[in-house]
Amino acid sequence: MTSQTPVAESPDTAAPAAKQSPLRRALAWEGTGLLAVLIAVFIILSLIAPNFLTAANMLNILQQAAFFGIVAFAMTLVIVSGEIDVSVGSQAALTSSVVAYMVVTMGLPMWLAALLAIVIAVALGAGIGWIRDALNVPTFIGTLALYLALRGVAHLVTNTFPIPVDASEFFYWGSGRVFGVIPVPAVYFFLTFVVVAVIARFTVFGRSVYAVGGNPKAAALSGISVRRVRILVMSGTAFTAAITGLMHTAQLASGNSTIAVGLEFDAIAAAVIGGTAMAGGRGTIIGTLIGVLFVAILLNGMVMLGLNPYVQQVVRGGLVLFAVLINVARTRTA
Amino acid sequence: MTSQTPVAESPDTAAPAAKQSPLRRALAWEGTGLLAVLIAVFIILSLIAPNFLTAANMLNILQQAAFFGIVAFAMTLVIVSGEIDVSVGSQAALTSSVVAYMVVTMGLPMWLAALLAIVIAVALGAGIGWIRDALNVPTFIGTLALYLALRGVAHLVTNTFPIPVDASEFFYWGSGRVFGVIPVPAVYFFLTFVVVAVIARFTVFGRSVYAVGGNPKAAALSGISVRRVRILVMSGTAFTAAITGLMHTAQLASGNSTIAVGLEFDAIAAAVIGGTAMAGGRGTIIGTLIGVLFVAILLNGMVMLGLNPYVQQVVRGGLVLFAVLINVARTRTA
Amino acid sequence: MADDRPVVLECVELSKTYGNFRALDSVSLTLRAGEVRALLGKNGAGKSTLVKLISGTEHPDRGHDQIKLDGQPVHWANSGEARSGGIAVVHQEFSLIPELSVAENVMVGRWPRRRGLVDHKAILKSAARAIDVLGEPLPLTMPVGRLSTAHQQLVEIAKALLDEPKVLILDEPTSALNSREVDALLALVRRLAQRGVAVIYVSHRMREIPLVADSMTILRDGREVATVGVREVTTDEVASMIAGSSRAQAKVGEPQDLSGAEVALAVENLVIDGLLEGVSFEVRKGEVLGIAGLLGSGRTELLSSIYGSRHDCEGEVLVGGRPVKDRSPAKMLRLGVAMTPEDRKDAGIVPLLGVGENVMLMARSRGRSPWIRRNQERDTIAEVIDRLSIATAGAGQPIASLSGGNQQKGVIGRCLAAEMSVLLLDEPTRGIDVGAKAQLYRLIRELAQRGISSVFVSSELDELAQVCDRVLVLRDGRVRETVSGAEATGDRLLALAMKTDHEELV
């Protein structure tokens, strides 16, 4: 009876019945509009920005995307589940500070320090997930508290001095190149993309995230542990934030409490530009990938053009809006 | 059948039918927990913080509360309506910059410059409200775009140099004292409180805000113009942000593009600490008043105690969480 | 029919297309003052769509003078205009605002003002008047979100009655009401009709139609099949018009006496403070056990407590003879016990996910593997869609875009996909059409034959009598009577449910 209804295939839903051509399906996909804008921006920058379109610069963009993109993937799951995490920047700063402190002042081996710092971050994230569920404290508030407190703790740990970490093999993990070509952070970036995309589409946990975000009561009645899902997604952003903190530490060869200011904004913006609904229940990892690349290309291109930094800010704001408008327009006509 | 059910009276509902004693009603009110914490913190600070409990310092706290409290009241309505506004800090900075530019560079009279700056802010806010509704762009995204762009525009207008505004009668509006005692901003603060509280409880628009936040579809079906409500609440935060920008300009006797960083966090935190639900539909202006005072007293008390600024940050984060926990606990047992 | 009464509402060839799906196809309708017109049709027939067009919520495809009120062509920009123009609707889906008070909800959108401010006193007064008409007291200042479903429905009706509409449209108003309240409502509708109000009454409950309606319009696949007076046709004829060719069977299977069979699920002395005073019963393997009771008798609470989605209870639940401690939905699902909630929008569907995803929710959380097995799922989904005849463009279609009945089938399909041994079904037929109901009854019996037990809660006592092997009557917090399926009739169950002078609704 309803077989003629043209409904956009969400890439997250198995669609054995739909008999659309691949092209039509691609066009119907919500992210198409954004992808078109991304390509347009890319072409324009290639034409007008000096040295934009070089292999080295492309790799450079990927490297820079990693520093907020890894968190953006995890953030997508958090937003899909109906939550938010504004603490990632402070988490990254704390990780960087704690790791350097443990290595330099306490003399722990790097791997152990990194492991401990990750454990701390994940425990904090899981804690926020737990009080969200057990005590009904919105994650916005829980992570806002962390946002304030952890930055303070990071400053206290380092005394706001950068703590130099002298380990050249560690530096490789932040600034090195695989085969002398591909920046190491870019590798993390794609690895994270693949892992999170697979989790989101092909695991029971990933699908539960969508169910919890779409209707927590229905999810609970279907036997999904809503609490477990919330704890896990919040641990996920904490984990990626810690990794980002480690990457910064490796890149700068020092532990810094001033890094990653505004990381939450970049990560959330990339996810939402990529089509993730703030209300929960909807979003794709591939959309976020496009959102991350969009932001990274834009930031790089504007420096390439030698734009005044304030004009850069204005353009950035305008394009966030524009990208979302395109996205929304596409969704509505689909 | 349900008359024995122990249900907390929301202060927003007239309750002639309920036969509770005023004391029981007061205890049942959701904000009681927070109020108790506020009083406890106040007493502790009075005992341990040197010079905290002086009339001059109390007035000082009120004056400082005004600089984020006025926005917090308007923000409460925005959050109750199911939206968010993260652009207020940038709005305030833009207003300050634009006013000073118009007065100093263009030679406009102060009142006209202030009026124009307010009109610009309100138009921007209304625009975000409009695209929220007409184009389905979440206000988080719309105001995120403004957050980025307006700060950039403000920097461009001032070149990040403060623009001195030499008008001593104007200075009075930011730093003066009524009857030589009460700080002028404190007067704005209470005026705004009364006005917004009356709007929220006693006007059709105010009740519509709750309706739209609680169930937008139902509100629309009932003939409430959801679009109008959204445009108005977003204009409200923009208006109060502009006023805050003017207050800063008056107080500092100059237009600055670097003011009010993080204003959105303070305003949102005060509202949520005061019991406003991030999901929309629920929140009171009196609750926000308590939230604002809580934050202002805390910030002042920590300086009085001579706490290290980083420790202050940690305490602030911890107490945000604590206040909300108290609030939530109270709501659940009620 | 008293054809001398003036025509109030006239609709000419209304059509509505969603995308390229025609939900309504050239339907005309003429309504006279004081007439009660039943609107019938199975799920997805277009009833709600017609209602939405008349009430201004949606606009017809071609919007020229197609709707006339009192002879004047009208163009509602929105439902608010329609309402002030004299057309009031109680929609199938609730449209209440949870945090506002009952009184504010009744008056929503038309709050009276005094000196620019909302006049709360006047709101209370007018709301009280509107609620008085219902003959059921409601706590005026309580946030609506805290009322039971039935009371929320009453608030909806009070809202519609507020400004004395010329045309009142009720879209399945009784789906959340018990028989006594249904009777009260039907009487209320008759009273309003007597006063000259024209009523459009949408319902799946055939029993109500002759009691309330003068005439009926039957829709099928978006087209008008017939418009006839209630006394001109028999129930059977109506049913076949609704269903098309085939007609739903009235009797479903033979009730069995399974008292010798093994106990699948047992409840011992379940107590919820102030609601249940100690409920005990057993469900046998392959048995269909009905639970009858009035609204508010605590049936929903009983099922939720068994299922572990509610914890404020004492007493024991045994599955397969073993007591289950610390019950939770996940745990019960592992033991093969599933529940479908009564409010599908609130707790049933995950609206943005596809039908397939919705169907697989329980099966996945029950399975051990952390991975989704797409191929296996595809077959399961196809089977469930086929078995329940869910009308959908494909497994990927977001479930929220299906009609109410089909959404409900999706929710029930969840238990099928998860291969449960005991089903706790809370009002599974709420808002489902005759054909789909019959399918569901057959399904429940078929499952019973395969050894799957069901606990069937319904406010439509007729269907309990039709389907169940045994029916428990819940009254005053206890199981007061047990009726065997053979002896059960709707009237008998109703009598038992209402028996004795227990504490009435306040």
Next chain:
Amino acid sequence: GSPAATTPAAPGGTETPATQAPETPAAKALTIGLVMLQGDEYFRNIEMGLQEAVQADGGTVIAANSTNDPGTEASAVQNMIQRQIDALLIQPVSGDASVATMKLAVDAGIPVICYGNCGGPTVDPTLVKGAAQSDNTDLGAATGRAAAEYIKANLDGAAKIGILNCDSAAETCKLRKAGFKAALEEAGIKADYVADQEGYLADKATPVATNMLSASPEINLLWAANEGGTVGLVTAVKASGNRVAVFGTDISEQIAGFVLAEDDILQATTGQDPVGTVQAAYQMAKNAIAGQANDPIEQLVPGVTYSRADTATVEAYLAGLGG
């Protein structure tokens, strides 16, 4: 701090020659307000330097960060006035924006000393009782002179230069840039400023520097206006594998390490002397409290240049940290 500091007696009898407490008030434990711009190494040194000196006198420091926001600065000062501090040491966010705030303290009878970013109205004797600050123009100029030598020796007297500035973070940054450029010009260098981008937090500065190098591969000399920018430049150059000479501003343990590193990237940097600055400011405050005028009212504390040519200075700095 030294434990002996708590002894309330012993009026004025220490080595500091300027302290000539004429009357008894020196016995009173002072409460000193300190307003800083942000949490970074420089201000941390400022705070610790002041803590040490004030605690030695038995006093208390009330510290606050303005985070470069004149609004925050105003409320910090208001709180300190209520706390009844005896003197205010402030690095104003900006001359024009902070005057009104500083005036609040003056009106409350509290002597104000400016210890950085002072100029125009904030060194006006009607407002401040003294100003002790790094010579920010010279901080830029000193590195500029080192860069000029390098350019003459290695780049034939002409350079294509990329800059990482911190203009929106503090007004002093603009002074530093002006000093740097003036020094090059004075030395007769043909300087071509190819890029001038903002980047003053290490993590943000790194990608900006990387992008700058990609956009303008012809750049053969880089300069950063502050600590974070310097770290960013070194990190970006190191990762790019290209050899571009880097000149910096500010000193830290990490930057000192860069100057000594074998990679030959960071050539020279000029660091401020935070402890010297704040202690001079504190001395001025004590004088003001005692009713003495500071003459001259402005005291410039020179920076120290650390370069590959003079590793002894760097090692001395590092040794100082250890001790």
